[in-house]
Amino acid sequence: MKKLSIWFTAILVAVGLGLLVPGPASATTSYCGLTWGSLMKADGSMSSAPVTNVRTGQHYCFDRLVVDLGAGDVPGYSVRYVGQIAQEGSGKPIPTSGGARLQVVVRAPAYDADYASTYTPANPDELSNVSGYQTFRQVVWAGSFEGQSTLGVGVRARLPFRVFTLDGPGPGSRLVVDVAHFW
Numbered sequence: 001m002k003k004l005s006i007w008f009t010a011i012l013v014a015v016g017l018g019l020l021v022p023g024p025a026s027a028t029t030s031y032c033g034l035t036w037g038s039l040m041k042a043d044g045s046m047s048s049a050p051v052t053n054v055r056t057g058q059h060y061c062f063d064r065l066v067v068d069l070g071a072g073d074v075p076g077y078s079v080r081y082v083g084q085i086a087q088e089g090s091g092k093p094i095p096t097s098g099g100a101r102l103q104v105v106v107r108a109p110a111y112d113a114d115y116a117s118t119y120t121p122a123n124p125d126e127l128s129n130v131s132g133y134q135t136f137r138q139v140v141w142a143g144s145f146e147g148q149s150t151l152g153v154g155v156r157a158r159l160p161f162r163v164f165t166l167d168g169p170g171p172g173s174r175l176v177v178d179v180a181h182f183w
Helices: 002-016
Strands: 041-043 051-058 062-069 077-082 100-106 136-145 148-155 161-167 173-180
Touching (some): 062 100, 077 161
Antiparallel strands (some): 051 062, 062 173
């Protein structure tokens, strides 16, 4: 009984000195140090570089979507959360799994100057197998029309994301969309 009261007293002293009380939460602290946010991100420039591939990957703090492009300028883009993914040209809704939908518009066609397709997915309803991903639920192709291509990403919830472009490899470029696992 005496040991229990000694431990209890030690804990009370530690709490009184502030040794066991967590510090105040900071508004800038977030999951993995990410401070991206979930509002639309866009760059209005157009590109003649055609879409050539779409792929995904998993990282410790986020899931990643990469749109590969052929030779040409780095493309413009518009990425935002929407209520529903719509097919390019017709506006037909495309069912997409997940608690939220991220519309990725690449300001680049999926065809060359002769209108020959540069990207034709084997399954437009599943561009990449994302089973087992923490955030992604489905990646769908919404088409390419009038020089721009649209993809839909079904995600677990409306989570923070970032968008950036990379030159290479070679004369090509890439559009990258990272979606965090948590806030």
